[in-house]
Amino acid sequence: MYKDEMIQLHQFLVYILKYLENGHDIEKECEKYFSLNISPHHIHRTKAEHKYAIFVLSTAISEILAKQGNDTLPPNIVNGLSELAKRSKKELAKMEANIEAK
Template sequence: MKKQELIHLHSLLAQVQHHYEHEADTTVEHDLYADLGVKPTSIHKSKTDHKEAVFALASGLTDAMAEETDEPQALTAD
């Protein structure tokens, strides 16, 4: 995958995170991602840096979504 494609994927994952946090009214814990200091707009960072960021962000998102599905859902009367 080319660097430009990784940056695009990184941007898309950041948008997914923002949308998920808004819809689920939660915050995705992603300390590893934050520690990397690589944002989708950090075009000066290396391809490897963006690759690590993509994996860290994807991992944080999937962990948050897995926790949400593991929680018991309250039954509501319609």
């Protein structure tokens, strides 16, 4: 996926988050995403940073939906997205280490 497509997906997930914010308390689930301090408008950030933000945000959204308790989202989806976020964080750390080594 190209960087501009990542940014578009990131923006779409932010729209979903804003929609969910109207009916739910999302602070707890989203604190990790908010602490990243990256938004779709930060086009100067790397593709890897946006990818990680997407996975963290997807995990937060899935946790919000799962917390609703109406069985709209199986628990394995939440767990899978969480694992993808962890893997993405490792990739990002590895890339940053390579940049610093140069």
